[in-house]
Amino acid sequence: MEDTALQAAEQLLGGLPPSPAVWCSGLRKRYGRRTAVDGVSFTVGRGEVVGLLGPNGAGKTSVIKMLLGLVRPDAGEVLLLGRPGRDPASRERVGYLPELFRYQPWLSAAEVLAVHVRLARASVPAEEQRQALALVGLADRAGDRVNGFSKGMQQRLGLAVALVARPELVVLDEPTSALDPLGRADVRDLVLSLKARGVAVLLNSHLIGEVERVCDRVVILDKGRVAASGSLAELLGQRELRLRLGAVNAAAEARLAATGSLHRSGDEFTVVLPAEDDGSTVPGLITDLVGLGVQVHAVEPGRISLEERLLGILRHEEEQR
Numbered sequence: 001m002e003d004t005a006l007q008a009a010e011q012l013l014g015g016l017p018p019s020p021a022v023w024c025s026g027l028r029k030r031y032g033r034r035t036a037v038d039g040v041s042f043t044v045g046r047g048e049v050v051g052l053l054g055p056n057g058a059g060k061t062s063v064i065k066m067l068l069g070l071v072r073p074d075a076g077e078v079l080l081l082g083r084p085g086r087d088p089a090s091r092e093r094v095g096y097l098p099e100l101f102r103y104q105p106w107l108s109a110a111e112v113l114a115v116h117v118r119l120a121r122a123s124v125p126a127e128e129q130r131q132a133l134a135l136v137g138l139a140d141r142a143g144d145r146v147n148g149f150s151k152g153m154q155q156r157l158g159l160a161v162a163l164v165a166r167p168e169l170v171v172l173d174e175p176t177s178a179l180d181p182l183g184r185a186d187v188r189d190l191v192l193s194l195k196a197r198g199v200a201v202l203l204n205s206h207l208i209g210e211v212e213r214v215c216d217r218v219v220i221l222d223k224g225r226v227a228a229s230g231s232l233a234e235l236l237g238q239r240e241l242r243l244r245l246g247a248v249n250a251a252a253e254a255r256l257a258a259t260g261s262l263h264r265s266g267d268e269f270t271v272v273l274p275a276e277d278d279g280s281t282v283p284g285l286i287t288d289l290v291g292l293g294v295q296v297h298a299v300e301p302g303r304i305s306l307e308e309r310l311l312g313i314l315r316h317e318e319e320q321r
C-alpha cells in the first residue's frame with residue numbers, strides 16, 4: 001500500500017516541471033549599519049543563462065554568496081536545484097568561480113581539480129578532468145604548480161574547478177576580470193556550450209556586451225534592490241534592423257515588408273525582426289535583396305544596447321531618490 005502511494009507521488013512529481021536551478025525570495029543582508037541587500041528575489045531556470053548586473057557595491061557578490069551559503073542572510077529563502085540552499089547536497093551539483101579566487105599554490109593544476117572533485121563527492125575520470133583543463137586552455141600546464149601561474153591562468157583554473165564536477169548550475173562571479181580578449185571570447189563560448197548542455201548559469205559581469213551576447217535574462221541590482229529584470233527582449237524591446245539601401249524596387253520593398261513591420265524614410269529602412277528568429281532572418285533577407293538588384297550600403301541592429309538600457313534604468317533610479 002505504502003509502495004503504491006510512493007509510486008503515485010513519484011509519478012506526480014515526475015510530471016511536474018523541474019524546480020528552477022536558483023530560486024530566492026526576499027534576501028536581505030546588513031553589514032553593520034550598511035544595508036547591502038534589501039529584499040532581492042529572482043529565479044534562474046534550468047538551462048537558463050541569467051546575468052546579474054549593477055554598479056559597484058550594488059550587492060551582486062553578496063547575493064551570490066547568500067545563494068551559495070557562504071554568507072548567512074538576515075532574511076529570505078534560497079532553493080538551489082529544488083533543495084534548501086543550506087543543504088550541502090544541493091551545493092555538490094553547483095560549480096562556483098568566486099570573484100576573488102586563490103588556489104593552493106603548492107598543488108598542481110590537476111591536483112586542484114582532483115581536490116574539488118572529491119569535495120563535490122563526484123566521480124570524474126582522470127581523462128575528463130584533463131579535458132576540463134584543456135577546455136580552459138591549461139592542457140599543457142596540468143602538472144605545473146599553481147604557484148607559478150599568472151592571475152589569468154589562475155582564473156582559468158577557477159573556471160575548470162567550477163566545471164569539472166558536472167554541475168547542473170554554474171555561478172560565475174566576474175569570470176573574465178583577469179582574462180585577455182581571447183580568454184573572454186573563450187568564456188563566452190564556454191557559457192554557450194554549458195547552456196547547450198542544459199546547465200544553468202548565473203553570471204555576474206561588468207562586461208555588458210558579454211552579458212548581452214550570452215544571457216537569456218538579466219537581473220539588474222542597484223543599492224541592494226532589483227531595479228529591473230527580464231529577458232533581453234523585454235528589457236530592450238523588439239529587435240529591429242536598420243538598412244541603407246539603393247535601387248529598391250517594388251519586389252524588394254515587398255520582400256522587406258514580408259520580414260516584419262516596415263518603415264521607410266528615403267533610402268533608410270527599418271524593419272522589425274520576428275520574435276522567433278533562428279539567426280537566418282537577416283542573412284536570408286540580405287541575400288534576397290542582393291538577388292533583386294538592391295544595393296546594400298549599410299545593415300545595423302536597430303534596438304538600444306543593454307548598456308544604454310542599464311544606464312537609463314540606473315539614472316532613473318537615481319532621480320527617484
Ligand SMILES: Nc1ncnc2c1ncn2[C@@H]1O[C@H](COP(=O)(O)OP(=O)(O)OP(=O)(O)O)[C@@H](O)[C@H]1O
Nearest residue numbers: 031034035036054055056057058059060061062063
Ligand atoms: N564583508 C563585508 N563587510 C562589510 N561590508 C560589506 C562586506 N561585503 C560587502 N559589503 C558591503 O556591501 C555592499 C555590497 O557589496 P557587494 O560586494 O555585494 O557589491 P557588488 O555589487 O558585488 O560590487 P562590485 O561590482 O564592486 O564587485 C557594499 O556597500 C560593500 O561595502
